[in-house]
Amino acid sequence: xxRRDFGAVAATLGMSGLLPARWAQAQTRAESxxxxxxxxxxxxxxxxxxxxxxxxxxxxxxxxxxLRFGTQTRxxxxxxxxxxxxxxxxxxxxxxxxxxxxxxxxxxRDATFHDGSPVTAEDxxxxxxxxxxxxSGRAQFSTGSMTSPDQFVVVDAHTVRVTTPRPDRFTLPNxxxxxxxxxxxKVAKAHxxxxxxxxxxxxKTNVAGGGAFKLDNYVPGQSLTLSRFDNWKSGALPxxxxxxxxxxxxxxxxxxxxxxxxxxxxxxxPPQDAVSIAQAGKVKVVGVPMAGAFQxxxxxxxxxxxxxxxxRQAVAxxxxxxxxxxxxxxxxxxxxxxxxxxxxxxxxxxxxxGYSTDLExxxxxxxxxxxxxxxxxxxxxxxxxxxxxxxxSLLVQEALGxxxxxxxxxxxxxxxxxxxLEKKEVPFFFEGSAAYFADPDYFFRIFYxxxxxxxFGSYNNPEFQALVxxxxxxxxxxVYDADVSRMIALVKQDIPIILLWQPALDTGMQAxxxxxxxxxxxxxxxxxxxxx
Amino acid sequence: xxxxxxxxxxxxxxLFGVVVAAFILTRLLPGDPAVFFxxxxxxxxxxxxxxxQKLGLDLPxxxxxxxxxxxxxxxxxxxxVGTGQPVATDLLRLLPASAELxxxxxxxxxxxxxxxxxxxxxxxxxxxxxxxxxLSTAGVxxxxxxxxxxxxxIFYYQLGTAPExxxxxxxxxxxxxxxxxxxxxxxxxAGDTAGFAAAARQIVLPAVTMALFALxxxxxxTRASMLGVLGSEFIRTARANGLRRRKIIVxxxxxxxxxxxxxxxxxxxxxxxxxxxxxxxxxxxxxxxxYALDSLISLDYAPVQGFMLLMATIFVLVNLVIDLLxxxxxxxxxxxxx
Numbered sequence: 001x002x003r004r005d006f007g008a009v010a011a012t013l014g015m016s017g018l019l020p021a022r023w024a025q026a027q028t029r030a031e032s033x034x035x036x037x038x039x040x041x042x043x044x045x046x047x048x049x050x051x052x053x054x055x056x057x058x059x060x061x062x063x064x065x066x067l068r069f070g071t072q073t074r075x076x077x078x079x080x081x082x083x084x085x086x087x088x089x090x091x092x093x094x095x096x097x098x099x100x101x102x103x104x105x106x107x108x109r110d111a112t113f114h115d116g117s118p119v120t121a122e123d124x125x126x127x128x129x130x131x132x133x134x135x136s137g138r139a140q141f142s143t144g145s146m147t148s149p150d151q152f153v154v155v156d157a158h159t160v161r162v163t164t165p166r167p168d169r170f171t172l173p174n175x176x177x178x179x180x181x182x183x184x185x186k187v188a189k190a191h192x193x194x195x196x197x198x199x200x201x202x203x204k205t206n207v208a209g210g211g212a213f214k215l216d217n218y219v220p221g222q223s224l225t226l227s228r229f230d231n232w233k234s235g236a237l238p239x240x241x242x243x244x245x246x247x248x249x250x251x252x253x254x255x256x257x258x259x260x261x262x263x264x265x266x267x268x269x270p271p272q273d274a275v276s277i278a279q280a281g282k283v284k285v286v287g288v289p290m291a292g293a294f295q296x297x298x299x300x301x302x303x304x305x306x307x308x309x310x311x312r313q314a315v316a317x318x319x320x321x322x323x324x325x326x327x328x329x330x331x332x333x334x335x336x337x338x339x340x341x342x343x344x345x346x347x348x349x350x351x352x353x354g355y356s357t358d359l360e361x362x363x364x365x366x367x368x369x370x371x372x373x374x375x376x377x378x379x380x381x382x383x384x385x386x387x388x389x390x391x392x393s394l395l396v397q398e399a400l401g402x403x404x405x406x407x408x409x410x411x412x413x414x415x416x417x418x419x420x421l422e423k424k425e426v427p428f429f430f431e432g433s434a435a436y437f438a439d440p441d442y443f444f445r446i447f448y449x450x451x452x453x454x455x456f457g458s459y460n461n462p463e464f465q466a467l468v469x470x471x472x473x474x475x476x477x478x479v480y481d482a483d484v485s486r487m488i489a490l491v492k493q494d495i496p497i498i499l500l501w502q503p504a505l506d507t508g509m510q511a512x513x514x515x516x517x518x519x520x521x522x523x524x525x526x527x528x529x530x531x532x
Numbered sequence: 533x534x535x536x537x538x539x540x541x542x543x544x545x546x547l548f549g550v551v552v553a554a555f556i557l558t559r560l561l562p563g564d565p566a567v568f569f570x571x572x573x574x575x576x577x578x579x580x581x582x583x584x585q586k587l588g589l590d591l592p593x594x595x596x597x598x599x600x601x602x603x604x605x606x607x608x609x610x611x612x613v614g615t616g617q618p619v620a621t622d623l624l625r626l627l628p629a630s631a632e633l634x635x636x637x638x639x640x641x642x643x644x645x646x647x648x649x650x651x652x653x654x655x656x657x658x659x660x661x662x663x664x665x666x667l668s669t670a671g672v673x674x675x676x677x678x679x680x681x682x683x684x685x686i687f688y689y690q691l692g693t694a695p696e697x698x699x700x701x702x703x704x705x706x707x708x709x710x711x712x713x714x715x716x717x718x719x720x721x722a723g724d725t726a727g728f729a730a731a732a733r734q735i736v737l738p739a740v741t742m743a744l745f746a747l748x749x750x751x752x753x754t755r756a757s758m759l760g761v762l763g764s765e766f767i768r769t770a771r772a773n774g775l776r777r778r779k780i781i782v783x784x785x786x787x788x789x790x791x792x793x794x795x796x797x798x799x800x801x802x803x804x805x806x807x808x809x810x811x812x813x814x815x816x817x818x819x820x821x822x823y824a825l826d827s828l829i830s831l832d833y834a835p836v837q838g839f840m841l842l843m844a845t846i847f848v849l850v851n852l853v854i855d856l857l858x859x860x861x862x863x864x865x866x867x868x869x870x
Contacts, residue, residue: 034703049570050568050571050583051571142574220625244703246703250815256688256689260692262696418563422564452576
């Protein structure tokens, strides 16, 4: 091979080229925000195959939804979403009919998309129909009784009506959720094909919306540049004109960049870093308990030995909760252990399940269950959760050893635990998950009910299952509360999964960055941020 | 030339084998991508089935292979779920970044390791020999994420002399038009000396980290090979004939010692290109190593297959170059005259 052949090969391999990131040099630091996170979006479309959590941060800020959740302020001044207050976003107002089966949404008349075209009811209709057109969207919308495009009616150019067969508490929250973004339907339809009527391929890599921020530049896996949409009408103009969001996989590198003052916001801080950064005091760390999120120890209650409720209770009494909370989570979160045993303490859920460490009781329960000599089992966790799961697993192993349960630890490579949970072949494990909606029956329906892997404990108590179905459309608050209380009592007694805690979402930021708002999806709300 | 053609023809079955192996190995991964990608908590069995069909994983294995082979023939490496981009686009974007870093680190490593190995071989047991041993032992035993973080801590965090260890270029700078994908070359082609300086500053720390790792095998191999040659009879004859020391070492000893060194160079280079995930992670360097690892963890078949194919091609090419270098270094191999 001659030298010029080498040149040709090198040139072919290097054809890629970077898109110019036109970060105007003149922008002052005060108007620019630089965010570092562990990973970036793999799609700009909220609905699709394997869309990751980071994708939300982009489409949440680049698109508007019809409705949004309200805002409350925590004692430390942090803004927090308010699940039970729903307000208009792209809809300037909405009315719910007296029989609660129709929601009429009035669009802002002056709202436009990024390309300047007005937002019309047709765009809204297409966007909502689209959610139903894609499998995972349909599954989500059915939790709010929206299953057919006929339910989305265009009344006039600026009015849309959503009807449901019967009153459903989850219709409004679903419309304020992450899926139903409003697309610029004309633009999107121009990229639809017969095989892909909802333009999923195109919308995966392009934004056609009217949210508070426009996407200027995207280098996959490296960075995104956003600029404020100055004609945004759905709220007060955001405080930053430019946002540079970069992906830095290594937590140490993110941290040093923050402490050196080069980054404004650093996401996904591991618990021990959050503690030590806060102690060093150079920058602030906002730690917010994640609503609906929880980490837990699951037991497959469909198979021996965990099909025996006494065995599950014995495990729940044997766990060293406080030690785990300190060693694994560095107390960055809200405990779900301790609390009132055996019966409901209010109707909010998750709530502490009423178990505290009591080895004598654990031993006695194990003897009653017929396992006086203990048994052998395997405890699994996924390696991506190792920072927390590793110390938890060691403490579980040690504690259960004391009551005669011999535990082997199984570290499962990322992506594989889900498959094994789906097949219901994992006896005993550590996992985490989150529900977006705060209603306790929603939580129970996903995590304590049905054949999916999300029913982590394979819980199947007929009385409980009947209550899950009964509460679905319950509109009488007193009846609902009584039913939920009963369900809480049942999961405390039957303990198919042992809730450990709600971890905190720790975000590091410069002292000058203000207006941080925690949202149910745990990604950044760029609309409210500003520099003080 | 006949040799070259013969060698190139031999590449075809090798690559076909890699295509088959890559396909089978990814299918052997003990995870179900459909379950993994149907990741919303409202996903039920119907959603999972829909995802499986969309990914083409509902077909029998042989049909999946035919589909994949058909795509390859059209130059389509498939679609990455993890980045949402075509795999070919991803690899073309990421390979120059990895290659640039590897080449710089490789050059650094050679510049230090070969003279060091030669010096150590000339004076076995001396201070410089011990220094060589110390450096190569430290190089292999310090994991790259430790040396990388250490360098960041000293030169960025404490001293502030190094730029922020994130990526290939200052995020506020405007990158040069992409011609080769190598920032150091593209900035010069665009006549942007400030950009060149910025890119060079950015690459120093990761390149040093990587070079530290590559130093060890090179220095040790150079030393061992030189020691062997220096003890041989023709060197004694050269010395007896009173040839100049410099001539003996460079023209006679080093040239004869080069063969095993070049072999090691080839291995080290290929390894550095694909296996430096840790350096890429620590410095947020957008390379193919972490791309492949991320894809593997998230059961994303197409990029893993594409990566294996690309690396196999590069290995084959590097081996070819090494073979050609043999002929240049040692005419006795007779490759050009056979």
